[in-house]
Amino acid sequence: MAAITVKEAFERYCASVSIFKKGYLQEKSRIAVICRTFLGELAVDKVKSSHIAKYRDHRLFLVSDRTKKKLSPSTVRAELMLLRHFFEICRVEWGYCQENPCLYVKKPKLPQSRDRRLTNGEAQRIMDYASNDLNLYSIITVALETAMRQGEIINLKWEDVNINKRIASLSDTKNGSKRDVPLSLEARDAILRMREITSGFTGRIFTFSSTSIKYAWRKMVRHLGIVDLRFHDLRHEAISRFFEKDRLDVMEVAAISGHKSLSMLKRYTHLKAENLVKKLDGSSMTATKRALIARLQAYPAVAEEHPDGICVYFPDFGNLEVFGKDMTDALESASRALMGALIRSILDDIKIPGPGTYMPLNMEKCARLITIEPFLDQSFYR
Numbered sequence: 001m002a003a004i005t006v007k008e009a010f011e012r013y014c015a016s017v018s019i020f021k022k023g024y025l026q027e028k029s030r031i032a033v034i035c036r037t038f039l040g041e042l043a044v045d046k047v048k049s050s051h052i053a054k055y056r057d058h059r060l061f062l063v064s065d066r067t068k069k070k071l072s073p074s075t076v077r078a079e080l081m082l083l084r085h086f087f088e089i090c091r092v093e094w095g096y097c098q099e100n101p102c103l104y105v106k107k108p109k110l111p112q113s114r115d116r117r118l119t120n121g122e123a124q125r126i127m128d129y130a131s132n133d134l135n136l137y138s139i140i141t142v143a144l145e146t147a148m149r150q151g152e153i154i155n156l157k158w159e160d161v162n163i164n165k166r167i168a169s170l171s172d173t174k175n176g177s178k179r180d181v182p183l184s185l186e187a188r189d190a191i192l193r194m195r196e197i198t199s200g201f202t203g204r205i206f207t208f209s210s211t212s213i214k215y216a217w218r219k220m221v222r223h224l225g226i227v228d229l230r231f232h233d234l235r236h237e238a239i240s241r242f243f244e245k246d247r248l249d250v251m252e253v254a255a256i257s258g259h260k261s262l263s264m265l266k267r268y269t270h271l272k273a274e275n276l277v278k279k280l281d282g283s284s285m286t287a288t289k290r291a292l293i294a295r296l297q298a299y300p301a302v303a304e305e306h307p308d309g310i311c312v313y314f315p316d317f318g319n320l321e322v323f324g325k326d327m328t329d330a331l332e333s334a335s336r337a338l339m340g341a342l343i344r345s346i347l348d349d350i351k352i353p354g355p356g357t358y359m360p361l362n363m364e365k366c367a368r369l370i371t372i373e374p375f376l377d378q379s380f381y382r
Contacts (some may be wrong), residue, residue: 002098003043007035013086030082047087052105057081073108080107110143116233117240120180125224134197135208136216138190140234145187147257150231154210158201160190235277248289296342299355301334301372303327315358317341331372339374
């Protein structure tokens with residue numbers, strides 16, 4: 001039997017294995033690259049670890065014709081992972097070789113994850129430029145509002161979107177899992193505007209293809225003079241904004257973004273330090289909110305038993321007292337009364353004493369001293 005070359009084995013691999021993968025076209029391109037190198041002419045059973053290491057080093061020092069830069073370690077790692085799976089199929093299923101030469105070859109070290117964020121000026125310039133192209137403007141808006149991937153947006157169909165519930169249902173995702181993505185009002189409106197082009201609610205929402213969005217994006221950033229900004233960076237930006245708004249927890253963001261690994265989610269999340277500083281000192285709040293939070297404190301109160309029920313009063317507020325048929329009823333009424341007093345002090349700009357400023361002199365006459373939280377359900381007291 002004649003020796004099977006890597007190129008010949010890859011033809012079989014491409015036709016019987018790759019074709020069933022989600023990233024078939026991308027993998028087919030990688031296979032073509034590998035087959036054009038010296039590896040393609042070698043017999044499968046003659047390939048050694050040294051050949052794989054030589055291929056790795058050759059690729060790492062190769063300069064891309066398009067970017068004029070060396071290939072990224074991520075690109076070479078992806079090729080090595082493909083080779084590893086290829087040789088494993090050749091060994092286990094086809095019997096072309098006895099060993100997998102990729103098993104002991106070191107993969108290139110990944111660079112630090114990108115932390116590219118949009119500046120306020122860049123975001124405004126991008127939206128101003130894109131406003132002249134409804135397709136581009138809507139796609140960018142959806143990307144920033146939902147953290148959806150480029151392919152997920154491009155392939156979105158009207159049938160996938162529930163406009164009333166503001167949910168986009170994605171069945172074809174990178175990791176193969178279906179997910180529902182909530183749409184903000186901005187994202188919903190961006191999608192609805194596409195009716196001007198599609199003239200209906202069937203088929204694909206956006207008319208851009210993967211190639212045309214790449215071309216439009218590169219043309220835009222080149223025209224605007226924006227350096228080192230990729231479309232995928234909008235996903236980074238959107239996820240980081242989710243966290244900075246402080247409305248969603250990690251699991252909720254993961255449900256939206258589709259990340260199965262929280263470590264991967266962390267790689268996509270780069271919070272702006274200045275926004276975190278604002279959250280620490282509360283400067284993102286309005287003055288009214290800060291005043292309200294500062295005033296909404298627990299106050300000591302005295303509960304006294306009476307023949308017809310329980311009386312609760314607040315020494316710090318003088319005449320603020322409530323009655324209840326039992327302790328539970330009295331505590332709930334006191335909580336609401338305290339909230340009302342605190343709100344009125346803010347609206348009327350009245351200075352009130354801090355908790356515990358005025359305490360009763362004769363505590364022996366008091367049934368018990370308790371602490372009341374404003375408006376909270378008082379299920380216990382101390």
